Amino acid sequence: MHNRIKIKADSINFFYNKVQALKNINIDILEKQVTAIIGPSGCGKSTFIRLLNRMDELVPHTSITGKIYIDDVDIFHTSADPVEIRKRVGMVFQKPNPFPKSIFENVSYGLKINGIKDKSFIEEKVEMSLKKAALWSEVKDRLHESALKLSGGQQQRLCIARCLAVQTEAILFDEPCASLDPISTAKIEELILELKKEYTIVIVTHNMQQAARSSDYTAFFLLGELIEFGKTQDIFTKPNDSKTEAYITGRFG
Amino acid sequence: MTSIKEKIYKWIFATLAFSSLVFLIGIIIVLFKEGMPIFKEVTAFKFIFGKSWYPTYSEPEFGILPLILGSIWVTLGAIFICVPLGVGSALYLHELAGHKQRAILKPIIEILASIPSVVFGFFGMVIVTPFIQKLFHLPTGLCALNGSLILGIMATPTVCSLAEDALSYVPKSFREASFAVGANRWQTLTQVVMPAAGSGIATAIILGMSRAIGETMTVLMVTGGAAVMPHSYLEPVRPMTAAIAAEMGEAPMGGSHYHALFAIALILFLVTLVFNIIAEIISRRFRIKLGLSG
Numbered sequence: 001m002h003n004r005i006k007i008k009a010d011s012i013n014f015f016y017n018k019v020q021a022l023k024n025i026n027i028d029i030l031e032k033q034v035t036a037i038i039g040p041s042g043c044g045k046s047t048f049i050r051l052l053n054r055m056d057e058l059v060p061h062t063s064i065t066g067k068i069y070i071d072d073v074d075i076f077h078t079s080a081d082p083v084e085i086r087k088r089v090g091m092v093f094q095k096p097n098p099f100p101k102s103i104f105e106n107v108s109y110g111l112k113i114n115g116i117k118d119k120s121f122i123e124e125k126v127e128m129s130l131k132k133a134a135l136w137s138e139v140k141d142r143l144h145e146s147a148l149k150l151s152g153g154q155q156q157r158l159c160i161a162r163c164l165a166v167q168t169e170a171i172l173f174d175e176p177c178a179s180l181d182p183i184s185t186a187k188i189e190e191l192i193l194e195l196k197k198e199y200t201i202v203i204v205t206h207n208m209q210q211a212a213r214s215s216d217y218t219a220f221f222l223l224g225e226l227i228e229f230g231k232t233q234d235i236f237t238k239p240n241d242s243k244t245e246a247y248i249t250g251r252f253g
Numbered sequence: 254m255t256s257i258k259e260k261i262y263k264w265i266f267a268t269l270a271f272s273s274l275v276f277l278i279g280i281i282i283v284l285f286k287e288g289m290p291i292f293k294e295v296t297a298f299k300f301i302f303g304k305s306w307y308p309t310y311s312e313p314e315f316g317i318l319p320l321i322l323g324s325i326w327v328t329l330g331a332i333f334i335c336v337p338l339g340v341g342s343a344l345y346l347h348e349l350a351g352h353k354q355r356a357i358l359k360p361i362i363e364i365l366a367s368i369p370s371v372v373f374g375f376f377g378m379v380i381v382t383p384f385i386q387k388l389f390h391l392p393t394g395l396c397a398l399n400g401s402l403i404l405g406i407m408a409t410p411t412v413c414s415l416a417e418d419a420l421s422y423v424p425k426s427f428r429e430a431s432f433a434v435g436a437n438r439w440q441t442l443t444q445v446v447m448p449a450a451g452s453g454i455a456t457a458i459i460l461g462m463s464r465a466i467g468e469t470m471t472v473l474m475v476t477g478g479a480a481v482m483p484h485s486y487l488e489p490v491r492p493m494t495a496a497i498a499a500e501m502g503e504a505p506m507g508g509s510h511y512h513a514l515f516a517i518a519l520i521l522f523l524v525t526l527v528f529n530i531i532a533e534i535i536s537r538r539f540r541i542k543l544g545l546s547g
């Protein structure tokens with residue numbers, strides 16, 4: 001099976017206030033595959049993943065050179081609309097961040113702001129998204145309760161459902177399990193493997209086993225540079241670079 | 254030795270901490286003690302709903318409805334000014350202003366809050382009064398509108414800085430989540446940030462009102478002081494605070510008038526107390542809702 005390229009980063013350099021956080025990054029992210037990004041804290045993983053749906057724009061005083069293509073469309077081109085990009089490429093954050101609204105409203109939020117008013121369509125979509133996020137059976141009787149009453153793991157799956165209701169193509173996970181217990185983590189990993197059938201997935205993780213278990217490709221970042229990128233299996237069994245080897249065997253980071 | 258020292262320190266600081274409670278209780282006792290005797294002369298109902306306030310007549314009348322309405326009118330008018338101004342500038346500061354603008358605007362707003370009320374009153378008398386008088390062709394520009402304008406401006410910094418605090422308590426992660434599903438700035442503001450900050454903003458407004466209704470010097474200076482039932486914002490009124498401040502000096506100590514003024518103060522105290530309790534309850538809920546510590 002040969003997957004086509006969904007997201008392509010081409011010679012990306014990124015600066016916070018003139019301080020370089022990413023140095024000449026080139027990656028091809030394949031469609032309907034899970035690509036893991038690993039590396040020690042502060043090496044630019046979040047910075048990179050946030051570029052992929054232009055969330056970097058929320059931080060002032062940054063600059064970027066290079067290009068990112070989604071389906072061959074340059075997302076930094078002046079004609080590209082960040083709002084449109086984010087409807088195709090969603091993001092799940094490190095700390096679960098449901099809105100202080102009901103479970104239902106959380107999932108339907110993206111639909112509502114996109115001007116969808118058809119109630120039955122929204123209900124269907126909410127149900128479908130919650131099912132896909134493996135949360136439906138746990139919340140179907142209390143859709144109108146506050147989302148903040150859910151456990152951390154449930155909240156994170158709710159945030160995934162919130163993405164799924166709108167985003168159709170790719171989902172970016174920035175350390176989605178960092179604040180979760182092992183059981184919730186296992187559920188999210190399972191879910192990611194399930195979602196892979198329909199979505200292109202990029203996941204930043206600190207957890208080596210998680211990368212090994214759930215990804216097809218792995219990128220190793222160090223100090224803003226992409227040290228090595230390849231099939232997960234290869235990276236973990238026969239890394240080319242000694243720094244990669246040092247990291248995955250736990251000798252630093 | 255040290256343990257005795259420690260005990261003494263602890264005792265001293267505990268006394269200091271509880272002294273405000275003592276003051277509060279003292280004030281309440283005095284208000285009740287000096288205010289209650291008036292209800293031997295008029296019923297509480299007649300006092301609150303009586304339409305004539307003639308405390309110095311030989312057959313005095315102690316109906317404070319005109320004063321209560323004076324306070325309410327002026328405060329409501331002030332709300333029309335301080336809510337749009339205060340909440341609007343909070344939104345601007347929080348959403349749109351860059352770092353440099355904030356660095357200039359925030360201190361300016363804080364300075365506005367620290368100007369003594371007599372200065373505002375002076376401003377009202379000298380600038381606003383002739384302006385209103387000319388604009389509406391009135392015999393005098395000292396009126397409810399004038400009071401509302403000045404009080405509104407005075408309460409704006411309170412509303413603004415409390416509303417801005419409320420906005421800044423909204424976790425950044427809510428905004429990110431909203432943007433991440435394709436919302437634009439305006440949608441994020443109106444559908445996520447403002448609802449999340451809503452009860453915090455409500456608290457800001459209530460505390461702004463509380464500030465307006467208790468304000469004395471300015472209303473004394475600019476509302477014209479007529480203790481009559483208000484009919485128009487362009488006529489003079491006498492809010493409760495102004496009545497107390499203006500009349501206390503002339504009211505013979507221990508007389509009915511004196512007791513009536515204390516009873517007004519008691520009512521004012523209770524009203525602002527209720528406002529503050531409501532504000533506290535709402536802001537507690539707000540913090541719980543946002544998952545901040547109670």
Ligand SMILES: Nc1ncnc2c1ncn2[C@@H]1O[C@H](COP(=O)(O)OP(=O)(O)O)[C@@H](O)[C@H]1O
Nearest residue numbers: 016021039040041042043044045046047048059
């Ligand atoms: N908003 C920001 N402003 C300035 N520097 C930042 C900002 N966010 C991250 N950085 C810096 O960029 C580098 C990469 O950070 P980040 O992408 O968050 O790393 P990671 O996710 O791999 O831990 C770090 O040195 C960090 O200090």
Ligand SMILES: [Mg+2]
Nearest residue numbers: 045046047174
């Ligand atoms: Mg990170």
